[in-house]
Amino acid sequence: MLRPAVGEIINKDQNYYSLVVAVAKRAREIAQDAEEKGEILVEKPVKMAVEEFYEGKYHFEEPQEEDEKEEKDVQ
Secondary structure, eight states: OOOOOHHHHSOTTSOHHHHHHHHHHHHHHHHHHHHHHTOOOSSOHHHHHHHHHHHTSOOOOOOOOHHHHHHHHHO
């Protein structure tokens, strides 16, 4: 599979940085699971994580900004 474009994974209202953090966390999970099971990965964990986000197997949420948090706390 060719690498999917970032625009194909995230919506216009989502942040590129949040995608990078989510992919990194998922890649660490993949690597740790493989190590615990004694498996040898053929593909790199980051590539596998990107493919999972592209296929819709995993999603990420945008963190709320401080102003939004304060408004919700006040209400």
